[in-house]
Amino acid sequence: xxxxxxxxxxxxxxxxxxxxxxxxxxxxxxxxxxxxxxxxxxxxxxxxxxxxxxxxxxxxxxxxxxxxxxxxxxxxxxxxxxxxxxxxxxxxxxxxxxxxxxxxxxxxxxxxxxxxxxxxxxxxxxxxxxxxxxxxxxxxxxxx
Amino acid sequence: xxxxxxxxxxxxxxxxxxxxxxxxxxxxxxxxxxxxxxxxxxxxxxxxxxxxxxxxxxxxxxxxxxxxxxxxxxxxxxxxxxxxxxxxxxxxxxxxxxxxxxxxxxxxxxxxxxxxxxxxxxxxxxxxxxxxxxxxxxxxxxxxxxxxxxxxxxxxxxxxxxxxxxxxxxxxxxxxxxxxxxxxxxxxxxxxxxxxxxxxxxxxxxxxxxxxxxxxxxxxxxxxxxxxxxxxxxxxxxxxxxxxxxxxxxxxxxxxxxxxxxxxxxxxxxxxxxxxxxxxxxxxxxxxxxxxxxxxxxxxxxxxxxxxxxxxxxxxxxxxxxxxxxxxxxxxxxxxxxxxxxxxxxxxxxxxxxxxxxxxxxxxxxxxxxxxxxxxxxxxxxxxxxxxxxxxxxxxxxxxxxxxxxxxxxxxxxxxxxxxxxxxxxxxxxxxxxxxxxxxxxxxxxxxxxxxxxxxxxxxxxxxxxxxxxxxxxxxxxxxxxxxxxxxxxxxxxxxxxxxxxxxxxxxxxxxxxxxxxxxxxxxxxxxxxxxxxxxxxxxxxxxxxxxxxxxxxxxxxxxxxxxxxxxxxxxxxxxxxxxxxxx
Numbered sequence: 001x002x003x004x005x006x007x008x009x010x011x012x013x014x015x016x017x018x019x020x021x022x023x024x025x026x027x028x029x030x031x032x033x034x035x036x037x038x039x040x041x042x043x044x045x046x047x048x049x050x051x052x053x054x055x056x057x058x059x060x061x062x063x064x065x066x067x068x069x070x071x072x073x074x075x076x077x078x079x080x081x082x083x084x085x086x087x088x089x090x091x092x093x094x095x096x097x098x099x100x101x102x103x104x105x106x107x108x109x110x111x112x113x114x115x116x117x118x119x120x121x122x123x124x125x126x127x128x129x130x131x132x133x134x135x136x137x138x139x140x141x142x143x144x
Numbered sequence: 145x146x147x148x149x150x151x152x153x154x155x156x157x158x159x160x161x162x163x164x165x166x167x168x169x170x171x172x173x174x175x176x177x178x179x180x181x182x183x184x185x186x187x188x189x190x191x192x193x194x195x196x197x198x199x200x201x202x203x204x205x206x207x208x209x210x211x212x213x214x215x216x217x218x219x220x221x222x223x224x225x226x227x228x229x230x231x232x233x234x235x236x237x238x239x240x241x242x243x244x245x246x247x248x249x250x251x252x253x254x255x256x257x258x259x260x261x262x263x264x265x266x267x268x269x270x271x272x273x274x275x276x277x278x279x280x281x282x283x284x285x286x287x288x289x290x291x292x293x294x295x296x297x298x299x300x301x302x303x304x305x306x307x308x309x310x311x312x313x314x315x316x317x318x319x320x321x322x323x324x325x326x327x328x329x330x331x332x333x334x335x336x337x338x339x340x341x342x343x344x345x346x347x348x349x350x351x352x353x354x355x356x357x358x359x360x361x362x363x364x365x366x367x368x369x370x371x372x373x374x375x376x377x378x379x380x381x382x383x384x385x386x387x388x389x390x391x392x393x394x395x396x397x398x399x400x401x402x403x404x405x406x407x408x409x410x411x412x413x414x415x416x417x418x419x420x421x422x423x424x425x426x427x428x429x430x431x432x433x434x435x436x437x438x439x440x441x442x443x444x445x446x447x448x449x450x451x452x453x454x455x456x457x458x459x460x461x462x463x464x465x466x467x468x469x470x471x472x473x474x475x476x477x478x479x480x481x482x483x484x485x486x487x488x489x490x491x492x493x494x495x496x497x498x499x500x501x502x503x504x505x506x507x508x509x510x511x512x513x514x515x516x517x518x519x520x521x522x523x524x525x526x527x528x529x530x531x532x533x534x535x536x537x538x539x540x541x542x543x544x545x546x547x548x549x550x551x552x553x554x555x556x557x558x559x560x561x562x563x564x565x566x567x568x569x570x571x572x573x574x575x576x577x578x579x580x581x582x583x584x585x586x587x588x589x590x591x592x593x594x595x596x597x598x599x600x601x602x603x604x605x606x607x608x609x610x611x612x613x614x615x616x617x618x619x620x621x622x623x624x625x626x627x628x629x630x631x632x633x634x635x636x637x638x639x640x641x642x643x644x645x646x647x648x649x650x651x652x653x654x655x656x657x658x659x660x661x662x663x664x665x666x667x668x669x670x671x672x673x674x675x676x677x678x679x680x681x682x683x684x685x686x687x688x689x690x691x692x693x694x695x696x697x698x699x700x701x702x703x704x705x706x707x708x709x710x711x712x713x714x715x716x717x718x719x720x721x722x723x724x725x726x727x728x
Contacts, residue, residue, distance in 0.1 A: 011425075013425075013427050013428040013433075013435035013437070014427055014428055014430070015428035015429075015430065015431065015433045016241070016430045017367070017431075017433045020210075023350060024353060024359075024363065025360055028352065029350045029351060029352055030210060030211060030350060030351045030352075030353055031245065031349070031350025032241060032245060032299055032347065032350075032430070033348065033350055038298055038299070039298055040297045040298025041297065041298070044287065044322065045321060045322040045323060045427060046322065048425075052298075104349075104350065105349065121367065123433040123434070123435065
């Protein structure tokens with residue numbers, strides 16, 4: 001099972017093509033916010049860029065906080081999202097320690113599902129998919 | 145957001161009120177340049193000067209903004225302090241996508257604030273803040289403060305002015321997100337005269353996309369074209385600075401106030417040298433994977449005992465030509481240091497460099513003295529130019545006050561008009577020949593980007609007035625269509641008419657396609673009409689004597705050809721601008 005990593009952000013030019021790709025291909029929207037990856041400067045454009053993405057926690061605090069199972073633990077890390085179970089309580093975003101979940105105006109959560117569709121749209125190869133260590137049989141988690 | 149009308153936010157700084165206006169005409173004006181002209185017709189005043197508080201400052205985007213790569217720029221339109229006529233300026237940064245995601249087709253600012261003010265707009269927000277405490281702050285410091293007082297890091301644009309805009313220089317710029325600018329014709333003063341120090345645009349919304357695969361498939365195709373083809377590689381690689389060496393080889397590089405059109409020292413400030421010695425990284429406008437912003441790195445010892453500071457300074461071809469070649473500053477780091485000062489003052493670097501080049505020659509010839517220049521301006525003396533740039537931004541005496549209103553205005557007062565390198569405004573970096581000089585001298589916004597005259601010169605040495613004129617008009621009109629979308633000019637090789645039509649259709653604007661050419665013609669006429677109504681006389685436009693004295697790869701400038709082309713172009717402009725309004 002893989003996770004998206006923003007491995008080479010020192011190369012990032014801040015074009016937002018990754019965010020636009022996620023929004024377009026995964027969520028079918030035009031947006032640089034409603035995406036699993038969001039880019040901002042580290043404090044002004046001279047300081048370079050950082051990517052806010054899900055870090056594939058195991059256990060995932062957002063899944064623990066989700067009252068309906070809309071977000072559920074993915075076996076090796078991160079979450080599986082079932083949007084039709086979401087009641088838009090916003091607890092997932094609050095629970096995330098790295099601010100990786102974006103809530104839009106209607107409190108719909110957007111989180112990286114580690115599908116990797118953004119990777120091809122980075123002109124500088126800043127992003128990559130890495131293999132996560134496999135969760136042991138004892139640990140709880142769903143198959144992917 | 146696909147709409148057949150324009151959603152326009154109109155902010156009145158005098159009354160403090162904001163209106164949302166739904167203005168019809170998507171099929172007539174498209175967006176961008178066309179929408180800006182339409183908005184000026186509605187909100188602007190022909191019979192009042194540029195500094196009347198009611199004159200509008202207009203920012204527009206187009207139907208393709210944010211939807212496709214390099215649809216990443218914003219059109220800014222206003223009555224210019226430079227010539228008191230209608231003008232436009234273009235910039236990217238994050239401004240275009242921020243307007244798109246703020247769900248606005250345009251932002252119009254009218255009125256004047258009582259105290260220095262910052263405006264913040266978003267999809268669910270409009271507020272003004274008193275920022276009188278920022279008076280005098282440079283353009284970069286201003287950005288740092290604005291980042292803290294408004295929300296939205298990562299999804300906003302901060303457009304701001306420096307002292308030059310507060311002090312109403314005719315070529316004060318608007319800095320957009322540190323590395324890009326609404327550079328020319330005094331947009332910074334259009335803000336400054338309204339007491340508007342900064343505008344923050346929050347791009348805090350998103351929109352559903354049309355169903356189906358057509359759009360994502362086309363996006364992928366265009367993305368690949370723009371990131372893998374040779375034609376875009378130069379912008380990504382060396383950037384526009386790549387032009388220094390070839391133009392020098394063509395004897396078309398303005399050098400030392402256009403006393404020369406080439407120099408053996410040009411290689412020291414070539415794109416290759418800048419990359420090898422100073423390039424720190426690239427950056428991009430939001431929505432552009434090409435990333436042509438080139439950030440140069442300067443290390444300076446500011447104090448004994450090994451105390452260093454570093455600067456990150458954006459560079460491009462035009463800044464290098466104007467603050468390097470025109471001033472005969474031949475060290476890349478020194479060029480960057482001069483650019484950094486100009487950036488902070490909030491001046492247009494092209495006009496500032498050309499103005500100081502004129503002042504240097506005027507001082508050299510005894511037309512002016514150090515009483516005027518305050519500094520012993522000398523070719524290549526970067527430290528002196530840095531101090532002079534500050535004098536220009538503040539401005540520190542009557543001479544600099546006038547010089548900050550335009551080099552020709554200053555030369556008319558003090559002398560030296562013959563060598564004031566002004567083609568409507570301070571020249572752009574091309575001494576390619578007659579067609580460029582006429583194109584910039586008479587062009588709509590006196591920009592090398594109005595029409596590719598500088599490219600035509602490099603490919604044609606036949607002196608055919610009709611052919612050259614035909615080219616300027618057709619090329620100009622095609623660029624206007626792209627300016628309505630609003631696409632970055634660098635993408636014009638990819639976004640031909642067919643592709644633009646396909647793009648529009650894929651997101652639901654298919655019915656506009658029949659009329660793109662008509663819209664181009666309409667907008668071309670509208671813009672000329674506005675300028676002519678405000679007093680532009682293209683038939684009276686002069687090309688200074690310096691341009692008749694130079695030699696390019698084609699040989700000496702052919703003054704008769706240039707004059708014939710100038711007259712022909714002026715006549716066509718008068719025709720285009722006089723066309724009667726179409727019946728609605």
